[in-house]
Amino acid sequence: MRAALLTEYRKLVTTRLWWVLLVAMALVMVFMGASLAFTFSVPADQGGMGGGEGLPALTPTDVALSVYSVAAGFGYVFPVVVGALAVTGELRHMTITPTLLAEPRRGVVLGAKLLAALPVGLLFGLVGTAATVAGGATVLTLTGGETALGEPEVLRGLALSVLALGLWAVLGVGFGTVLTNQVAAVVVVLAYNQLVEPLLRLFLGSLEWGQPVTRFLPGAAAEALVGSSIYTAVGAGDLLEWWQGGLVLAAYALVLAAIGRATTFRRDIT
């Protein structure tokens, strides 16, 4: 297994993909952090959403953490894509053939991919969370808000945000084993991230029976792990306990990988 892990690690770092996506994530998350901080801290009559009527009163710590939670709740596209491409790329370039010649035990190959994705995801988590905080805290400071970076609750949330993004990368591997077409996989991840989950959470969240269901959507689970969410900050739905969120996210990864093991990783490689 050690050799298989080293192989997976080398597969990742010997192409440009990982750092291109890492840089992209940093840039996007700085921007998202900044714009969310602006939205929350600038009053509605000046172009933001802050201080509006009918919204729950938020403490400065709540505001800051819900801004920072966007890394785990939205920025997951990047680690998920990196994880998914670890599988789809092999099928796209037919490197699955030399991969299985080197290690014919397919369960070992898949296991190594899942395990190797975790540290990669943690790196994306570290960079993505830091970028979100950089953008968010800067704007919070400029608009007279509080960065709340000294609050234990916030620091804990940031650490769990890194963990959440690590789990997202593992989930990405599982996803890639189920949807093996590279282009389709990337498109579906983007569509889910930008449209499907936001709409589901707003729509189901408005229904009495649907609201509990939204807590189990992967994005909501990631936010639960962090302990904050912009959805809950604006009163749309609530979250699971942090550990439940982590388990739900891990369960998605494992269920997807199990499906992939029984389908993609059982097939003839022709």
Place this chain on the structure above:
Amino acid sequence: MSFADTAPAPARDDGVIAVHGLTKTFGPVRAVDDLTFEVRPGRVTGFLGPNGAGKTTTLRALLGLVRPTAGTATIGGRRYTEIPRPQRVVGAALEAASFHPGRTARDHLRVYAPQVGVDDARCDEVLGLVGLADVAGRRVGGYSLGMRQRLGLATTLLGDPRVLVLDEPANGLDPEGIRWLRDLLRFLAGEGRTVLVSSHVLSEVQQTVDDVVIIARGRLVHASSLAGLAALERTGTRLRSPDPDGLDRVTGRWGAAVRRLAPGAVEVDGVEPAEAGRAAFDAGLELHELASLSVGLEEIFLRLTAPPADEPAGVRS
């Protein structure tokens, strides 16, 4: 070369590739149909057949990439998937496209090196061996087909295996490359390794192989040494003349080799048209036809692998 000091000293059955009753169906298509053959160490074996004959499917079943519908394919008595660190025992290269275009040749080898159990120095060594040392740092996306073939071969040599399985390794090689490949394969077989090389062109491997296994439509049509295949070769000449008596006089010297088709028309086995033509000329015999009936290796190969409808009798072994 680097192999000399580490050449394997195989036990009796160690390097034997054994395919027994192998069958693989894809939906309604029988890609491989009850195929049985053996490949011995110390020899280069050509695995031949036209495109679509089932060569690649057979090799993929041998390497654990395709699950056989029936039958077995083993290397040294074990299935590929049962061999620990299989690339130390079997080096295999299938189609030349199995590279990530964004990865350098050196990195391609370094990716698999941990599982083969070799270090970076060995990666550089095999790159030198296949003539890619100068371009080892270039991305594979910019490689020609011939360079990819060499890289595929380098991958197979990483673990210094005693069995080599190469699918169409000469594809895309220039004549100099084909000659280099031939020398390398002969050298490797000379060290006692088992070398199985597939090709759809007999002439491509004719000068390389000791044995041939020929398949068509998923079935074995011939397996022997190359000499055994060459024994099926024959020469012959058909002559036609308006002077039947003169023709009989000229061809009488070849005795039993002469077959009379009709008055004034004969076929002579074992005689080249040049020899028959000269004999007729010397006798002043007017000829209306002087045709070669020679069947060379390539023609035998084509007849062996042709669809059954136009398969002539007599050639099938």
